[in-house]
Amino acid sequence: MPKITIHDLLKKKREKKKISMLTAYDYPFAKIVDEAGIDGIIVGDSVGMVVQGLENTLPVTMDEMVYHTRIVSRAVRNAIVIGDLPFMSYQASIEDAVRNAGRFLKEAGASAVKIEGGAEVADRIRAMAKADIPVMAHIGLTPQSIHRMGGYKVQGKTEESAKRLLEHARVVEDAGAAFLLLEAIPMGLAKQITDEISIPTIGIGAGPYCDGQVLVLHDVVGLFERFLPKFAKQYVNLRSLALEAISRYREEVEGGLFPTEDQSFK
Numbered sequence: 001m002p003k004i005t006i007h008d009l010l011k012k013k014r015e016k017k018k019i020s021m022l023t024a025y026d027y028p029f030a031k032i033v034d035e036a037g038i039d040g041i042i043v044g045d046s047v048g049m050v051v052q053g054l055e056n057t058l059p060v061t062m063d064e065m066v067y068h069t070r071i072v073s074r075a076v077r078n079a080i081v082i083g084d085l086p087f088m089s090y091q092a093s094i095e096d097a098v099r100n101a102g103r104f105l106k107e108a109g110a111s112a113v114k115i116e117g118g119a120e121v122a123d124r125i126r127a128m129a130k131a132d133i134p135v136m137a138h139i140g141l142t143p144q145s146i147h148r149m150g151g152y153k154v155q156g157k158t159e160e161s162a163k164r165l166l167e168h169a170r171v172v173e174d175a176g177a178a179f180l181l182l183e184a185i186p187m188g189l190a191k192q193i194t195d196e197i198s199i200p201t202i203g204i205g206a207g208p209y210c211d212g213q214v215l216v217l218h219d220v221v222g223l224f225e226r227f228l229p230k231f232a233k234q235y236v237n238l239r240s241l242a243l244e245a246i247s248r249y250r251e252e253v254e255g256g257l258f259p260t261e262d263q264s265f266k
């Protein structure tokens with residue numbers, strides 16, 4: 001199967017076929033996600049919380065994002081890889097945005113980048129698109145704005161804020177975004193946005209009517225123990241499986257049951 005491109009995702013939207021995405025941050029999991037036939041991998045700055053043990057995503061650096069995106073890209077054959085621009089890699093200037101987005105394609109093997117924000121980053125989206133960098137815009141709950149938003153809260157619940165989000169969606173499409181991530185917004189609003197714009201919408205906590213879905217991998221496989229968002233679904237608990245396996249190993253070492261002669265050299 002050839003590598004999935006933004007054109008394949010657009011075709012899926014037109015044909016009303018659902019798009020599947022997950023995050024990944026390292027080689028072994030990216031390989032599994034890709035083998036499972038997932039369309040797109042977002043190397044999210046959520047790496048800060050689920051891998052680095054940080055309180056939020058703000059401290060994640062551009063160099064760390066390039067490192068994780070590079071090792072994900074190395075594992076992937078089919079899925080489109082999307083690098084996530086971290087806090088302060090695009091806010092200060094359009095030039096920062098283009099240079100840092102370019103690093104994902106030039107140094108890390110990504111085919112697209114994600115940027116948090118709507119109309120306020122439209123000039124960045126336009127400049128990146130002009131530099132031939134496919135962009136996923138991200139509106140609704142944008143975790144890099146937690147201090148302004150006052151926490152991880154559902155967005156677009158009032159008529160006025162819903163109207164504003166719909167306008168943001170139109171503006172980023174007009175600026176040249178290739179797809180749009182909708183995070184933590186009411187499903188009716190996500191449907192309205194999905195129906196109105198021609199680029200694919202990928203939802204996380206945005207209900208079933210988006211063109212596609214994404215979740216944080218560590219939520220799906222049960223490797224993040226701090227909390228499970230209401231919108232996420234855990235399909236397996238790898239943490240308890242790993243804990244059981246590692247505890248058994250410890251018991252066997254302490255009891256003299258491992259290694260046996262089978263694991264030894266003659």
Ligand code: KIV
Pocket residue numbers: 023042043044045046047084183204214215216
């Ligand atoms: O950082 C992240 O993992 C995200 C997800 C919503 C894809 O932004």
